[in-house]
Amino acid sequence: MAWNLQSDRPIYAQLVEQLRRMIVTGVYPAGSKLPAVRELAVEAAVNPNTMQRALVRLEEEGLLYAQRTSGRYVTEDNEKIMEAKEAMAAELISGFVSDMMRLGYTREQTIRLLEKKREG
Amino acid sequence: MLRKLIKYEFQATARYFLPMYLLLLVFAGLTHLLISVSFSVNETLRTFLVEIPSAVMSFAYVAGLVGVFVITVLLVVARFYKNLLGNEGYLSFTLPVTPMQHVWGKLIPALVWGIAGYTVMILSIVILAMDANTIPYFAQVFGSLGEAMMREAPHSWILFLLLLLLLIVGILHAYLEIYAAIVVGCQVKKLRILAGFGAYVGFSMVEQLLMSIGLTALVMLPDFPANVYNLFRYMQTAEDAAYMVLEVMVGCLLLMNIVFAAAYYIVVWQLLRKRLNLE
């Protein structure tokens, strides 16, 4: 999995997004163990403290949990992961819809275009 | 830490000194060989086969003697300057070591090489002169000399010891003067080497001045050195008193060397401690 960090936004926020995406898409499946902070930091070529903060944030969201001795794991709660997935989908859709509206399409026209795309 | 510094200093300098000393001894040996052969070869061949090569060889040997001296001084300068005040100084001065440990780390190996240099020079002369006849002869001469000294003048060993000490302190004095000149030279930003030369000349002049003042003062003393002699004459035999006068003189020389060496030591120490500024 390649990390893709933009230079004009806080790295922390981008790490949270990309880690969440990795969990949702199953790069790190439910219940699996996450690499150590330092390894992840090296992989993403970012500051270890920043990576640490991003992981703590995902713990707070409930997508990760830390086991005192053995490290960090992805939650086994599939519902939680689905929730995150749906939240991401909702965000994508609303972004897409507002882009389409800016182009001058109504909501209905957008849906029709999508259906046409599916048929074609 | 000082021991480690000395170890690495020896490693760094042995590459130059050992081959150089070996070369001098080989030159001495070859010169000796050619000269001794020259007595046993027939007239006509002698010029080409022996006399020219032996002349060349003798010249090489003498050049070697001078070379050992010059190269020793150059290495003392180069090691101190490069390893402490040049690029390598960035490593040397980031080691957990005090500036004075660095100075002793350079000075002690330099002293050992200096003494080794003298020893090798003497050894080379022995090689040059030795053959089946001369060895026992030398042994005999030195043996009887020693005996005579012990018998006639029990004081002479003190004098001998003082002279040896003078040699060592003299070397230390000379090297510390060089170090002080280098460190003073590095206080300026440009033309550091030139400034170092200038400092060295300045130091030598100050030494000369102080020495001539001292000598003048000594000579101005009434009836010197007869007074000293007379002083000792009350206690000792005439020979012993004469030796003691000599000892006092060498002792003064020794003391002077120590004072100068100490002064340079303080200059190096304080400048490295308080005004180290690598480029």
Added chain:
Amino acid sequence: MEEYLISCRDLGKSFPGCRALNGINLELPRGRIIGLLGPNGSGKSTFLKLCNGLLTPDRGELLVCGSRPGVESKKHVSYLPERSYLNDWMTVEQMIGFFKDFYADFEEARAYDMLARLAVDPAKRMKTMSKGTKEKVQLILVMSRRAQLYLLDEPIGGVDPAARDFILSTIITNYNPEGSVVISTHLIADVENILDDVIFINSGNIVLCDSVENIRAKQDKSVDMLFREVFRC
């Protein structure tokens, strides 16, 4: 243990005809990777050299690992100068022995491991190496110590991109919460992702001192872009 690895007050240093540091005040905490950023001649190297006792300050106070630069601080500081400083007659192996002899915190195994990964032959003499290889060896020696403070002067200045990535990942891998790393550079885009904090320095003055995340959140731009704005010619 001291709270700050470096703390200085009104630290000033002049050279004939130029004022290199203009009375700076700074406190560097533990557990951070800090970028010391500024154009050439801004005083970055001077500051690092002062911290290592290679220069003596004209005024002000400077404490490194709790003491003035000296034997005690040098035990805990691992310094990479911007120049080649190794004894060129030695082989890499001998250099490793040298570091092991003088620094109690040097880890030989790590040095050999890194040499192998960068394909540097330990039996080679420093003299016979290219400039780039020499820089790699120096960096390996410096990073093989378990020091409290790493002061790296232009560590990515002259190396190829692969070596640069290696250097950065070594710095990250080496991270420990008690120690800090200071990286001086003018190549900001290359390092900014691995930094906690940045210090902008210009003509001997500190112009800005903040965390990378703060800068990005407040200014909506990268440190690199901010740097270009601050130091526009």
